[in-house]
């Protein structure tokens with residue numbers, strides 16, 4: 022598991038590694054120059070105030086220091102402090118700038134890869150994961166990882182280097198006081214690790230609660246029409262409040278744990294400083310060290326102990342990162358759909374065969390049972406069935422949103438097994454229109470052109486004409502330039518369906534699959550669209566899926582599905598004569614208006 026986390030980070034950090042290393046180097050130089058200041062202060066205190074030459078320095082330097090007047094020595098000390106502070110500031114600046122650049126490269130790489138990868142994940146993966154949760158992983162989790170690598174890791178490194186440099190200098194000044202100071206460090210680290218483990222669990226729970234909350238908001242916003250239509254606002258607020266409360270409670274629990282951690286940490290550091298102070302005062306009074314040395318010692322100890330304590334915070338943040346890396350890693354590990362490059366069918370005709378197909382989602386109870394049928398190329402084939410009879414499953418299988426497993430039968434197009442046809446080739450050649458089409462928040466024209474951006478204005482208008490949406494667009498002030506609101510809320514359901522039909526028609530796919538995509542248009546417009554489709558799409562294999570008889574009755578062949586099985590099939594006349602399920606549905610559905618329309622009174626307007 023840990024190896025995988027490392028691999029995930031390394032993969033994206035690698036391109037930014039030189040810059041990252043440079044930032045580390047600058048950070049080290051910053052620490053080194055910062056550590057020089059207490060030495061100058063020590064020298065100033067001992068040589069200038071205490072008139073004691075700085076014993077650790079080389080003899081000529083001591084001689085030179087002794088020859089200086091009080092004012093000059095003070096000036097040199099001030100200049101020294103300024104110089105090392107300036108250099109420390111410069112390297113601090115370079116380190117932070119480098120980190121920011123490296124951090125951006127790193128996180129951009131993750132975002133790009135994640136988004137591209139998600140585009141290639143199978144449909145089944147998308148249906149198994151909640152949108153809010155995916156969004157959270159791609160945004161907040163990625164941010165947590167960024168902060169871990171480019172802030173916390175760097176900070177941890179900086180602190181460890183600071184401890185190392187401080188102890189080297191402290192031991193060079195007094196072994197005894199250094200040992201006292203050092204004795205507390207393992208306690209601080211062990212104590213930090215203890216809390217680190219506890220915090221990791223609570224972060225995970227809080228993160229999951231955040232995911233649920235995001236999903237709730239996302240569902241609420243997507244389904245805003247349903248919420249308003251059914252007056253579900255109060256229910257929605259209650260549901261949100263419950264999850265929000267849980268989320269808050271988890272953060273409060275986490276906050277309490279962190280408060281205990283910080284309070285105990287403060288106390289521990291206080292004890293350490295007290296111990297160093299007591300032993301240091303004793304050593305100074307006994308003359309073992311000079312006051313300047315003691316002052317420098319206290320400065321190093323104070324400069325080190327707080328960051329060491331802060332190491333706990335870094336570790337706790339790291340616990341959060343561990344969870345986020347795991348969650349992002351899960352997406353990265355998901356198997357992409359395989360897109361073999363070579364097309365399998367050089368000349369698409371659209372001869373489709375379902376051969377004893379039995380299929381259940383995720384290995385569950387089959388929703389299609391032993392379904393066999395043939396759609397000859399260039400014909401119109403209709404599938405009629407009640408709700409849940411498996412009509413859309415036929416469409417999902419045909420577009421390879423799901424694949425048949427071994428022993429589940431076979432689907433072929435122009436004699437080639439569907440599983441051997443690359444998804445990209447299949448989706449290019451099968452134009453699918455869904456019952457609830459998704460439209461982009463762009464103009465109507467841009468939406469229609471989504472399948473063929475190079476199409477001319479003329480072609481767009483022609484497709485819109487066949488889909489019978491041209492008249493409706495002409496009545497709009499901006500016509501084809503009308504912006505479709507988020508998820509097409511400014512268009513009616515029927516208009517959206519017709520724009521989607523125009524969009525698919527423009528793709529010029531040899532197979533058109535309309536899955537209940539005329540359900541929101543009236544029977545008269547339905548009739549006109551089908552009439553225009555049959556005229557325009559000559560030679561196209563047209564598959565119409567619906568539970569409305571009038572939509573299907575003129576097809577060359579009609580298949581009736583009942584509970585996932587083929588109940589009967591034939592032409593309209595044959596099925597009517599057979600007096601079976603089709604006839605029953607026909608009798609129930611046919612209204613006076615429909616009969617009049619069929620008799621030619623409503624005709625094709």
Ligand SMILES: Nc1ncnc2c1ncn2[C@@H]1O[C@H](COP(=O)(O)OP(=O)(O)OP(=O)(O)O)[C@@H](O)[C@H]1O
Pocket residue numbers: 148382388406407408409410411412413414415568
């Ligand atoms: N992605 C899925 N995962 C699991 N089960 C599913 C999935 N999609 C559909 N089903 C189930 O498969 C069965 C057939 O669904 P399908 O959508 O094919 O029916 P349908 O005939 O198109 O119905 P409708 O006319 O209501 O759209 C239903 O019981 C449905 O619950």
